[in-house]
Amino acid sequence: MDPIDLNLLPALDALLTEGSVTGAARRLGLSSSAMSRTLARLRAATGDPLLVRAGRGLVPTPRAVALRERVHELAREAREVLSPQDDRLDLAMLDRTFVIRANEGFIGLFSAALVDAVTKAAPRVRLCFAPKPAKDAAPLREGTVDLEIGVLGAFAPEVRTQLLFRDTFVGAVRDGHALLSGPMTPERYAAARHVVVSRKGSFKGPVDEALETLGLQREIVAVVPGFPDALQIARRSDLVALVPRSCLRTDIGASFSDGLTGFELPVATPAIAVSAMWHPRMDADPAHRWLRDTVIATCRIA
Numbered sequence: 212m213d214p215i216d217l218n219l220l221p222a223l224d225a226l227l228t229e230g231s232v233t234g235a236a237r238r239l240g241l242s243s244s245a246m247s248r249t250l251a252r253l254r255a256a257t258g259d260p261l262l263v264r265a266g267r268g269l270v271p272t273p274r275a276v277a278l279r280e281r282v283h284e285l286a287r288e289a290r291e292v293l294s295p296q297d298d299r300l301d302l303a304m305l306d307r308t309f310v311i312r313a314n315e316g317f318i319g320l321f322s323a324a325l326v327d328a329v330t331k332a333a334p335r336v337r338l339c340f341a342p343k344p345a346k347d348a349a350p351l352r353e354g355t356v357d358l359e360i361g362v363l364g365a366f367a368p369e370v371r372t373q374l375l376f377r378d379t380f381v382g383a384v385r386d387g388h389a390l391l392s393g394p395m396t397p398e399r400y401a402a403a404r405h406v407v408v409s410r411k412g413s414f415k416g417p418v419d420e421a422l423e424t425l426g427l428q429r430e431i432v433a434v435v436p437g438f439p440d441a442l443q444i445a446r447r448s449d450l451v452a453l454v455p456r457s458c459l460r461t462d463i464g465a466s467f468s469d470g471l472t473g474f475e476l477p478v479a480t481p482a483i484a485v486s487a488m489w490h491p492r493m494d495a496d497p498a499h500r501w502l503r504d505t506v507i508a509t510c511r512i513a
Contacts, residue, residue, distance in 0.1 A: 313343055
C-alpha cells in the first residue's frame with residue numbers, strides 16, 4: 212500500500228473551506244507559495260484539480276464539493292484523536308457499567324455504601340460486583356474487570372495499586388462461648404476447635420506459624436471459601452473463626468457480627484493491606500479515575 216501523507220488532510224480541509232489558496236494559507240499559518248505547492252500535491256494524490264480558476268477566484272470541482280463535509284469531519288476527528296483527552300466529566304450524564312471484583316467480605320461490608328455514593332453522584336452508572344475465585348490479573352488485562360479489591364500478594368507487575376485500608380486478624384466466637392470466660396492465652400486458644408478461610412482449601416491460616424513457635428497446634432475442623440461463611444459457622448457452633456477485624460464492624464451497616472463476639476488473638480499475626488488494583492491502560496480515563504477516587508473515599512469514610 213502506497214504511503215499516505217496525512218499532513219495533507221488539514222490542508223485539504225482548509226482549501227475546501229476557504230475556497231482560496233490565500234485564505235487556506237492564512238488559516239494554517241503558511242505562505243501562499245507553500246500552500247500552492249500543497250495544492251499541487253493534493254491534486255496529484257486525489258487525481259482531481261479540486262479548485263480551478265474562475266475569473267479572479269477559484270471554484271471547487273464536483274469531486275471537491277462531494278468531499279468537503281467528509282474531509283472536514285475527518286480533520287476534526289484527527290485533531291480530536293491526536294489531542295489530549297478532555298478531563299471534564301459530566302457525572303449526571305455518565306452512562307457506564309463498572310465491574311468490581313472482590314471477595315464476599317468486602318462486598319458485604321462496603322457494597323451498600325459504595326452503591327449509595329456512586330448512584331448519588333452518577334445516577335446512570337451501574338456497578339457489577341464479581342466474585343473473586345483466585346488472584347488472576349487476566350480480567351484486568353482483558354478489560355472484563357475494571358477494579359480489583361484485595362491483598363496484593365503475587366500479582367502482575369504492571370498493575371497499579373492504591374491502599375484502601377489496613378486490617379488485622381481477630382478471633383470470633385458465638386456470644387457466651389466458653390472461651391470468653393477466662394484469659395485468652397495461646398494454650399486456651401489452640402485447644403479450641405477452629406474454622407478457617409481458604410480459597411485453596413488449606414487447613415492452615417496465618418496464626419498457625421505463631422502457634423507452632425510455642426509448640427502449639429490448632430484443631431481445624433472446617434475450611435470454607437469466605438469470611439461470611441466462617442462467621443456463620445461460628446455463630447451456630449462452638450467453632451472459633453479467624454477473620455479480619457473489619458468483618459465485625461457494626462458502624463457501616465454490616466450484619467456479620469450479629470450474635471458474635473470478637474477478641475484479640477493471643478499471638479501476633481501479619482497485618483492485612485487491602486488495596487484497589489487496576490490496569491495502567493485505565494490510568495488516564497476520567498470516569499475510571501472518578502470510580503477509583505469514590506472507592507477510596509468510601510472505604511476511608513466507612
